[in-house]
Amino acid sequence: MNVPTHTPFTGHPGEQDRIAFDRHELGAIMGVYGKMVAAGEWRDYGLSFLKDVAVFSVFRRTAEFPLYRIEKRPRLRNRQGMYAVVAMDGQILKRGHDLRTVLRVFDRLLIRAVD
Template sequence: MTFQSGSSISPHSPDRVAFDRLELGAILTLYGRMVAAGEWRDYGISMLKDVAVFSIFRRTAENPLYRIEKRPRLRSRQGMYAVIGMDGQILKRGHDLRSVLRVLERKLIRVVD
């Protein structure tokens, strides 16, 4: 995604939640491993007012298999990171992104076995 100067949307705009470089690095490392295993094929990123969402797809025209969400308002409660399944069920929630992503890494181990 590119941002032009003078644009009303910027990656550091206070009215949007975004993943930082370290968070995206952790997510894209897992994503690359799952693509190599043939499980995932596409992704999308949404930066909204209250939440940033990384959506994972098996095929481009489908509903997402998983959504990785960042909700800073939940930082002091359940944790701001969550992995949500296709049916809307929260698979894992927590304060540490890497520990939350482990729920998806277990699926990679099953694929490789």
């Protein structure tokens, strides 16, 4: 399946050719986000659509640094995979070609939060 890697924005100069999550990617991310919010672990999120990367940042509180970043970097598609989960300290927790597989890194956090 050939999925577009970017969504061109209209209306503002300089907003063309930015990387964005598509509807299916956001659905998968929001599914994990909802579970973590229900477990009381996460409380806020932010989205950034830049020239080379789309980032979904997860926060425990609004005024903090993000706990995790879910990144989409299409340039890495043919190498180690365009999706990555990055911790607050910059450590890459999981990288791969399939977003749902990469998001499974949060399963162990969810199990720990429910215990």
